[in-house]
Amino acid sequence: MAAHKSSWVDVPPGSDFSIDNIPFGVCSFPQQENKGNASNNACHPSIAPSTPRCCTAIGACAVDLHLLSEAGLLDDMGVDFHPRVAFARPSLNDFMACEKNVWVAVRNRLISLFLDADSGDISADPRLRDNVPLRSQAFRPLSEALFHLPAAIGDYTDFYSSREHATNVGIMFRGKDNALQPNWLHMPIGYHGRGSSVYPSTYCGATRDGDSGEGRMGTVRRPCGQLQKDAADPSQGSVYGPCQLMDFELEVAFFVGGPTNSDSNENGGRPLTLAEAKDRIFGYVLMNDWSARDIQKWEYVPLGPFTSKNFATTISTWIVTPMALEPYRCNTSAGVQGGASFGGGTELSEGIDVGGGGAEGTDPTPLEYLRDPDYGSYDVSLSVSLQPEATVQTTQICQSNLRNMYWSSVQQLVHHSVTGCPMRPGDLLASGTISGKEHNSFGSMLELSWKGTREIPLKGGGTRRFLQDGDAVIMEGWCEKEGTGRVGFGQCAARVLPAVPFPYDSGRDGATEPPPHQRYSQFKLYGFWRSTCTWRVRIALAAKDIDCEVVPVDLFNNAQTDEEYASKNPMRQVPVLEFADAESGRTVQITQSLAIIEFLESAFPDQGGQLLPHDPVARAKAKEVAEIVNAGIQPLQNFAVVDAIENIRAGKGNEFRRQAMEKGLSSLETLLTACHAQTGERSAGMFAIGSHGPTLADVCLVPQLYNARMFGVDCGLYPTLSKIEDACKDHPWFVGAEPERQPDYR
Numbered sequence: 001m002a003a004h005k006s007s008w009v010d011v012p013p014g015s016d017f018s019i020d021n022i023p024f025g026v027c028s029f030p031q032q033e034n035k036g037n038a039s040n041n042a043c044h045p046s047i048a049p050s051t052p053r054c055c056t057a058i059g060a061c062a063v064d065l066h067l068l069s070e071a072g073l074l075d076d077m078g079v080d081f082h083p084r085v086a087f088a089r090p091s092l093n094d095f096m097a098c099e100k101n102v103w104v105a106v107r108n109r110l111i112s113l114f115l116d117a118d119s120g121d122i123s124a125d126p127r128l129r130d131n132v133p134l135r136s137q138a139f140r141p142l143s144e145a146l147f148h149l150p151a152a153i154g155d156y157t158d159f160y161s162s163r164e165h166a167t168n169v170g171i172m173f174r175g176k177d178n179a180l181q182p183n184w185l186h187m188p189i190g191y192h193g194r195g196s197s198v199y200p201s202t203y204c205g206a207t208r209d210g211d212s213g214e215g216r217m218g219t220v221r222r223p224c225g226q227l228q229k230d231a232a233d234p235s236q237g238s239v240y241g242p243c244q245l246m247d248f249e250l251e252v253a254f255f256v257g258g259p260t261n262s263d264s265n266e267n268g269g270r271p272l273t274l275a276e277a278k279d280r281i282f283g284y285v286l287m288n289d290w291s292a293r294d295i296q297k298w299e300y301v302p303l304g305p306f307t308s309k310n311f312a313t314t315i316s317t318w319i320v321t322p323m324a325l326e327p328y329r330c331n332t333s334a335g336v337q338g339g340a341s342f343g344g345g346t347e348l349s350e351g352i353d354v355g356g357g358g359a360e361g362t363d364p365t366p367l368e369y370l371r372d373p374d375y376g377s378y379d380v381s382l383s384v385s386l387q388p389e390a391t392v393q394t395t396q397i398c399q400s401n402l403r404n405m406y407w408s409s410v411q412q413l414v415h416h417s418v419t420g421c422p423m424r425p426g427d428l429l430a431s432g433t434i435s436g437k438e439h440n441s442f443g444s445m446l447e448l449s450w451k452g453t454r455e456i457p458l459k460g461g462g463t464r465r466f467l468q469d470g471d472a473v474i475m476e477g478w479c480e481k482e483g484t485g486r487v488g489f490g491q492c493a494a495r496v497l498p499a500v501p502f503p504y505d506s507g508r509d510g511a512t513e514p515p516p517h518q519r520y521s522q523f524k525l526y527g528f529w530r531s532t533c534t535w536r537v538r539i540a541l542a543a544k545d546i547d548c549e550v551v552p553v554d555l556f557n558n559a560q561t562d563e564e565y566a567s568k569n570p571m572r573q574v575p576v577l578e579f580a581d582a583e584s585g586r587t588v589q590i591t592q593s594l595a596i597i598e599f600l601e602s603a604f605p606d607q608g609g610q611l612l613p614h615d616p617v618a619r620a621k622a623k624e625v626a627e628i629v630n631a632g633i634q635p636l637q638n639f640a641v642v643d644a645i646e647n648i649r650a651g652k653g654n655e656f657r658r659q660a661m662e663k664g665l666s667s668l669e670t671l672l673t674a675c676h677a678q679t680g681e682r683s684a685g686m687f688a689i690g691s692h693g694p695t696l697a698d699v700c701l702v703p704q705l706y707n708a709r710m711f712g713v714d715c716g717l718y719p720t721l722s723k724i725e726d727a728c729k730d731h732p733w734f735v736g737a738e739p740e741r742q743p744d745y746r
Contacts, residue, residue: 004483004484004485005018005019005020005111005115005119005484005485006019006115006116006117006119007019007058007059007114007115007116008114008115008116008129009058009059009061009114010059010060011058011059011060011485012059012060014486015059015060015486015488016057016318016478016486016487016488016489016490017057017058017059017318017488017490018058018059018484018485018486018487019058019111019114019115019485020324020327020484020485020486020487021057021058021320021324021485021486021487021488022056022057022058022107022110022111022114022321022324023056023057023283023318023319023320023321023324023489024054024055024056024065024092024095024150024283024318024319024321025054025055025056025057025062025092025147025148025150025317025318025319026052026053026054026055026090026091026092026147026148026149026150026151026317027052027053027055027062027140027145027146027147027148027317028051028052028053028145028146028148029053029062029140029144029145029146051090052090052091052148053065053066053087053090054066054086054087054088054089054090054091054092054095055140055145056110057142057318057490058114060141060142060143061139061140061141061142062139062140062141062142062145063110063138063139063140064137064138064139064140065083065087066084066087066088067134067137067138068083068087068110068113068128068134068138069083069084069087069088070084071131071134071138073109073113073125073127073128074087074106074109077102077105077106077109078105079098079099079101079102079105080098080099080102081098081102081105081106083106086098090148091148091149091150091151091152091426092150092151092319093151093152093425093426096151096255096256096257096258096282096425096426097257097258097259097425098257098258099258099259099279100257100258100279100280103257103282103321103323104323107321107323107324108122109125112124112125113125113127113128113129114128116129146202147200147201147202147317148200148317149198149199149200149315149317150200150255150285150317150318150319151255151425151426151428152426153195153198153426153427153428154195154424154426154427155192155195155424155427155428156192156193156194156195156198156313156427156428156429156430157190157191157192157193157416157427157428157429157430158190158191158193158251158289158309158430158432159188159189159190159407159412159429159430159431159432160184160188160189160190160432160433161188161189161405161406161407161408161412161431161432162404162405162406162431162432162433162434162435162443163180163184163333163334163406164333164404164435164436164437164441164442165404165432165433165434165435165442165443165444165447166179166180166184166189166406166432167179167180168435168442168447169446169447172446172450172451185363185364185406186364186366186367187366187367187370187407187415188370188407188411188412188415188416190412190415190416190429190432191304191305193309193310193313193430194310195428197310197311197312197313198313198314198315198428199218199220199312199313199314199315199494200218200314200315200317201218201286201314201315201316201317201490201491201492201493201494202217202218202317217472217493217494217495218314218493218494218495219494219495219496219497220290220311220312220314220494220495220496220497221311221312221497221498221499221500222242222243222246222469222496222497222498222499223242223243223246223292223295223307223308223311223312223499224240224241224242224243224499224500224501225240225241225243225292225295225299225307225308226238226239226240226295226298226299226307227239227240227241227243227244227294227295227298228294228297228298231297238298242498242499242501243292243293243294243295243308243499244294244466245292245293245294245452245466246290246291246292246293246466246467246496247290247291247292247293247444247445247446247466247467248288248289248290248291248384248444248445248467248473248475249287249288249289249290249291249432249433249443249444250288250382250384250398250400250433250434250435250443250444250475251286251287251288251289251430251431251432251433251434251443252284252285252286252287252380252382252402252430252431252434252477253284253285253286253287253315253428253429253430253431254281254282254283254284254285254409254413254428254429255281255282255283255284255285255319255425255426255427255428256280256281256282256413256423256424256425256426256427256428256429257280257281257282257283257425258279258280258282258425259425260422260423260424260425261276261280261417261422261423262422263420268420268421268422269417269420269421269422269423270417270420271369271414271417271418271419271420272413272414272417272423273369273414274369274370274371274372274410274411274414277410277413277414277417278322278374278410280413280423281322281409281410281413282319282321282425283319283320283321283322284319284320284322284325284409284489285315285316285317285318285319285320285489285492286315286316286382286475286476286477286489286490286491286492287313287314287315287316287430287431287492288313288314288315288473288475288492288494289309289313289430289433290309290311290312290313290314291305291308291309291444291446292307292308292309292311293308293446293466295307295308296308296309312494313430314492314493314494315428315492316475316477316489316490316491316492317490318489318490320487320488320489324487325378325380325479325487327479327481327484328378328379328380328479328481328487329376329377329378329379330376330377330378330379330403331376331377331403332375332376332377332403332404332405332406332408333403333404333405333406333436333437334363334406336375337363337365337366337371337375337406338363338364338365338366366411369414369415369418370411370414370415372408372410372411375408375411376408377402377403377405377408378402378403378479379401379402379403379479380401380402380403380477380478380479381399381401381477381478381479382398382399382400382401382402382434382443382475382476382477383396383398383399383400383475383476383477384396384397384398384400384443384473384474384475385397385473385474385475385476386456386458386464386467386471386472386473386474387471387472387474388458388462388468388470388471388472389469389470389471389472389495390470391460393458393459393460394459394472394474395457395458395459397440397448397456397464398440398441398442398443398448399436399440399441400434400435400436400441400442400443401434401436401441402431402434402477404434404435404436404437404441405431405434409429409431412429412431413429416429433447435447445464445465445466445467449464449465449466452465452466467496468496469496469497469498470495470496471495471496472493472494472495472496473493473494473495473496474491474492474493475491475492475493476488476489476490476491476492477489518582519581519582519583519603520579520580520581520582520603521579521580521582522579522580523541523546523547523548523549523577523578523579524548524549524550524551524577524578524579525537525538525541525548525549525550525551525575525576525577525578526551526553526565526568526569526574526575526576526577526578527550527551527552527553527574527575527576528552528553528554528555528574528744529552529739529742529743529744529745529746530555530739531555531574531575532634532703532704532706532707533573533574533575533592533593533634533703534574534575534593535702535703535706535737535738535739536593536594536597536699536700536703537575537577537593537596537597538736538737538742539694539699539702539733539734539737540596540597540600540611540699541600542732542733542734542736542737543600543608543609543610543611543694543699543733544600544604544607544608544609545607545608546600546604546607546608548577550742550743550744552742552743552744553565553574554744555574560572560573560574568589568591569589569591571591573591575591575593575596576589576590576591577589577590577591577596577599593630594626594630594696597611597696597699598612609693609694609733610693611694611695611696611699612695612696613689613691613695618689618691618695621675621689621697622688622689622695622696622697623696624671624697625668625671625672625688625689625696625697625700625701626696626697626699626700628664628667628668628671629664629668629700629701629704630700632663632664632667633660633661633663633664633665633704634704636656636657636660636661654711654712657711658711658712658713661704661707661708661711661713662713664704665704665705665708665713665715665717665718665721666717666718668701668718668721669717669718669719669720669721672688672689672720672721672724673720675688675689675690676690676720678690686723686724686726686727687724687727687728688701688724694728694731694733694734698724698727698728698734701721701724701725702724702725702728702734705721705722705725706739
């Protein structure tokens, strides 16, 4: 038996995130004041970036994997992996796309960094423990973290793999004798969901320190839809209204990882074997697949659930790896498939035998591609608690276990791919509701209330049959046994908000949060009408369709040297873009035109036009032109430079300026003429890099040509540049940005 691992990081008793876990997730951290020096547990509040970061968790801390990568602590692991690239992303998809040996190597390296002594075949690595400055930046309190979806979810599939749950539902709707459909014991039954409404559980709740998480708990809106008027008379049709029978479903889902199972010779993919599928499961999360039972009842025949399921799914945000769960391998509640079961079958609390084969082996044996010699599950305890809005008291209403599965996650993945369906990193597959044989292990209100015929008592008084507005549903999952640390998932929690009648009224109390692009607002542009750098930003703002207040800074009267303005831009230059950041609560100032444009492209990727092309070569070409102008021409034409030359050699300043412009524009003429010649046959675009729309290259080039003419440069010598300028003149992004149209023009 391996010795219990111990860590120099403080892990509170009962923490889900012991050194035996090491899950993966994505967090961001709000701007805040530094509250002191690092404590012994290396976890303290400090200033941190607000961009999502790939992290792991240990004890009460999230640990920034990008910072560990930048410090070189994830180098030299003996695998083909580039941590500085993968962990710089705002999602885990790049890491997920690696082979399993990379996941194992990264997890083992993290364990070694957290160990205070060698453990088994993993040696303690003191580099992180001994680097106090790095620890102070990389370790962040879980209590202050904001949690995001750990991956960009490509596709989502929900299975129906708990025999106890399938039997319960079948009895309610079809009767005992027809509880399971004939196909159910032959293959994992599932349906394709959608990734667009999978939401993160924004409150982790992993420290178990009494913090209820109120104010940070996610929410789910009660849906409206079609409801059957009269179940006894279907001819009466339906009415539109809010769901009356809202429910949760206790599930465990897994993220697919590894290279896509594509067929190199044809379109599509190829089936996965059981052995391959085991190496394609990146890790597991808790899931609440919210359900509108009354909408579902009316719509599910003949194709199954649709709008009753597509409005919201909540998942826990820390992905627990198969490596962490491996010590908890166990038999499923079925025991075996197609043979004698452990315990002679399963009897529900309703007194109904759901089988398991028995000594006679009456269950069918799966087809060979599903026949797993290592068939089993994990001993993961699962619970569901309900907290009404008016109280802090929670009532545990369900205790189940991941072993209550007939079809395993490996079998689900294999069957999903059997027809050649490509499975991609970030795809999400869910177990379906996990119910046990006892009444208190039923994983949905539908079962707990037995189709609404029983009341579920709550602490402090009150009952439920289905969920009411204001109810919070809190799911937890964990493994633990003597000699090892707890391996938990954190919480999957969200509160039900009232329905909003159609059409959606965004002015109602409790309306959904503003879209992400509204995070930044109240834009002000400090600039000068003739400044080419300010002009660039005006074009970019027009391209992104962003309203902006213009604040003139009169360079002719040296307004840029005023102390108030210098506090916004210590370089005493224009432009400055100022705006409010709703996430951090701060007013932000950005200087330097190219930095501002890069920010606008990143902050508003789906709004307005795109100045930085997706294609790597086109993007590099656009930046190449921008740099020639920004670094090779523009600084040399500035008044400060020209005046300095005048002081050295009288009458030479303007000549120097003109020569710098002519040299730079001549270089651009050669470069872009060649670029257009190369793309001419494939593109009729007349913008700078041969594109059909303006890019960053045009944004920098047009103001520079204007400036060149103003100082006596003959731009007729540059026919390609002139044609590009003509193409931009009537473009709406450029028209309103012209100097003559600015409020301070004179």
